[in-house]
Amino acid sequence: xxxxxxxxxxxxxxxxxxxxxxxxxxxxxxxxxxxxxxxxxxxxxxxxxxxxxxxxxxxxxxxxxxxxxxxxxxxxxxxxxxxxxxxxxxxxxxxxxxxxxxxxxxxxxxxxxxxxxxxxxxxxxxxxxxxxxxxxxxxxxxxxxxxxxxxxxxxxxxxxxxxxxxxxxxxxxxxxxxxxxxxxxxxxxxxxxxxxxxxxxxxxxxxxxxxxxxxxxxxxxxxxxxxxxxxxxxxxxxxxxxxxxxxxxxxxxxxxxxxxxxxxxxxxxxxxxxxxxxxxxxxxxxxxxxxxxxxxxxxxxxxxxxxxxxxxxxxxxxxxxxxxxxxxxxxxxxxxxxxxxxxxxxxxxxxxxxxxxxxxxxxxxxxxxxxxxxxxxxxxxxxxxxxxxxxxxxxxxxxxxxxxxxxxxxx
Numbered sequence: 001x002x003x004x005x006x007x008x009x010x011x012x013x014x015x016x017x018x019x020x021x022x023x024x025x026x027x028x029x030x031x032x033x034x035x036x037x038x039x040x041x042x043x044x045x046x047x048x049x050x051x052x053x054x055x056x057x058x059x060x061x062x063x064x065x066x067x068x069x070x071x072x073x074x075x076x077x078x079x080x081x082x083x084x085x086x087x088x089x090x091x092x093x094x095x096x097x098x099x100x101x102x103x104x105x106x107x108x109x110x111x112x113x114x115x116x117x118x119x120x121x122x123x124x125x126x127x128x129x130x131x132x133x134x135x136x137x138x139x140x141x142x143x144x145x146x147x148x149x150x151x152x153x154x155x156x157x158x159x160x161x162x163x164x165x166x167x168x169x170x171x172x173x174x175x176x177x178x179x180x181x182x183x184x185x186x187x188x189x190x191x192x193x194x195x196x197x198x199x200x201x202x203x204x205x206x207x208x209x210x211x212x213x214x215x216x217x218x219x220x221x222x223x224x225x226x227x228x229x230x231x232x233x234x235x236x237x238x239x240x241x242x243x244x245x246x247x248x249x250x251x252x253x254x255x256x257x258x259x260x261x262x263x264x265x266x267x268x269x270x271x272x273x274x275x276x277x278x279x280x281x282x283x284x285x286x287x288x289x290x291x292x293x294x295x296x297x298x299x300x301x302x303x304x305x306x307x308x309x310x311x312x313x314x315x316x317x318x319x320x321x322x323x324x325x326x327x328x329x330x331x332x333x334x335x336x337x338x339x340x341x342x343x344x345x346x347x348x349x350x351x352x353x354x355x356x357x358x359x360x361x362x363x364x365x366x367x368x369x370x371x372x373x374x375x376x377x378x379x380x381x382x383x384x385x386x387x388x389x390x391x392x393x394x395x396x397x398x399x400x401x402x403x404x405x406x407x408x409x410x411x
Contacts (some may be wrong), residue, residue, distance in 0.1 A: 012133060015190045019125055020147035022087075022186040026120045027148055028155025029175035030090055030113055034157040035246045035263075040168045049247070050368045051103055055110040056243060057365040062114025063121075064357025070118045071127055071350025079128040080191035086119025087183040091176040098172035114361075120183065123353050126333045127346035128191055142278045146271050149210060149326050153267030190376075214297045218348050226398035228352055231332060233391035234297065236359035237384045238325060240367040241301075248377040249314070258311045262318045269322025270329075277327055286338045287399040290331050292306045294392040297324040301385040305378075 038052050073082050093112035100106045119125070125144060130137040161172035218224040241248075249259045279290060300320035305311035336348055367380045 005292045012140075014144055016129070018190045019129070020144040021123065022083075022120070022190075023125060023144055023148035024115065024151045024154065024184045026087070026090065026117075027151035028158075029094065029178050030117060030240075031121075032155050033151045033159045033171075033175060035243050036156060036163060037168045038243075039250070040163055044168070044172045045101075047103060047106075048372075050365065050372055052106070053243065053364045053368040055103070055106045057363075059109055059110030059112075059114035059117070059363040059365070060239065060357055060361030062111050062361075063117040064354050064361060066115050066118035067123060067353035067357055068347065068350035070124055071346035071348075071353075073346075074124055074127040075346035079124065079131070082119050083128070083187035083191060084184060085125055086116045086124070087179050087187055089113075090116035090120060090183070091179040094172050094176035094179065095155050098169045098176070118353075118357070120187070122329060122333065123349055124346075127349060130345045132191075138334055139278075142274060142330055145326070145329045145333070146164065146274045146278070147233065149270035149274060149322075149329075150267045152270075152322075153264050156263045156267075157260060166301050183299050210299065215347050218351060223398050223402045224348075224352075226394050226401060227335065228355055230294065230391050230394035230398060231271070231352055232355040232359045233394065234294070234328060235356045236363040237297065237301075237388045237391070238328075239360040240363040240380065240384055241304075241321070243364040244371070244377065244380065247371075249309075249382070251377055252309045252312065256307045258309070258314060261311075262314045265315055265318035266322035266325075269319040270326030270363075273323035273326035274330060277330055286331065286334060287402075289327065290335060290395055290399065291392075293324055293327040293331055294395045297321055297328075298385055298388040298392060300324060301381065301388055305381045305385065331375070362376075 034056055038049075039125065041047065042049065042052060070082055073079075088114055093109045093116060096105060096112070097109035100109060122145070126137075126141055129140045130146070133140055159171060159175070162174055166174075246263065249262065254262075297320075300317050303313060303317040303320060307317055332352075336345065336352070367383075369385065370380050372379055373379075
């Protein structure tokens with residue numbers, strides 16, 4: 001059989017790699033930079049920990065509300081416009097944040113960054129890739145997450161260096177330029193369409209009807225609600241730890257070298273776990289790997305609680321924590337197709353992201369409030385452990401309900 005020499009086939013690998021690079025920069029410049037900028041920003045401006053985390057929380061809430069419409073737009077073939085606009089908004093809001101002289105401007109910047117996150121992070125690129133490459137999206141999603149997993153490894157030391165060298169305001173300018181120079185060209189040139197090249201594309205009306213049907217069907221499916229609870233509670237705990245991990249370690253008196261090393265280990269652990277999944281996970285059902293993922297996170301929290309300022313234990317925590325999140329990203333991008341269906345993926349994924357992103361928005365300020373009340377991160381750590389256990393239970397329920405439904409339908 002002759003090989004296909006279509007432009008789509010020949011450029012698929014390059015497109016995937018460039019989209020992966022854009023994810024690395026988007027996540028690193030917007031998401032992972034906050035924990036390095038919050039302390040010097042508070043010292044300069046005199047803002048409270050609760051106030052700065054409230055701005056972040058508002059941004060994550062906005063991202064949650066924007067997830068569903070973004071998913072629908074990508075289902076309709078508007079992936080390039082959505083993701084390119086997201087990169088422009090990200091750059092503009094980082095510049096606004098760099099010039100912020102009041103909490104009001106900080107909140108405005110994070111409202112815009114919330115829209116940017118909804119338009120540029122994993123959910124939109126997963127939807128673009130799923131529609132564009134329906135036969136190979138799993139491999140491409142894995143590759144994208146492998147590369148993007150280095151976001152914390154690259155940008156945490158980079159941001160730390162920038163803050164120490166030029167201050168937090170100029171650091172934000174540099175991060176904004178990265179979005180314009182790297183992400184915007186990639187999203188503009190690499191994404192020709194969210195949909196695969198076929199001779200017969202469905203009409204826009206037919207696509208809308210299919211998306212609406214998939215949405216209605218999902219809302220009537222117990223598996224959807226169990227997955228929604230699982231992802232919501234998981235990302236709540238992940239957000240709480242991600243944005244408070246640096247202050248938590250500073251509170252314990254962890255040295256700067258150990259702190260930076262701990263944070264930098266998270267990225268490689270994410271990538272290593274994704275590589276292991278890619279190499280060996282295909283021999284296992286995705287739900288089996290999922291059970292490993294959802295139990296690894298609470299185990300990492302147990303290690304963190306008992307670690308104190310011990311470098312080896314903190315590094316063990318970082319490896320387990322990063323591995324759990326690394327595999328969760330792939331699980332989040334593929335479990336809907338395995339336990340449910342593929343129709344209207346962008347819309348259904350957006351519905352799953354809505355409560356998850358709401359939880360991401362609430363969790364950091366909730367953790368900051370717990371810290372403000374107790375003046376200690378011990379209570380925060382135990383709250384994270386409890387909620388992560390609930391997430392693991394919810395995933396097991398989703399798998400069980402899905403299997404029962406499959407058995408009934410095949411009977």
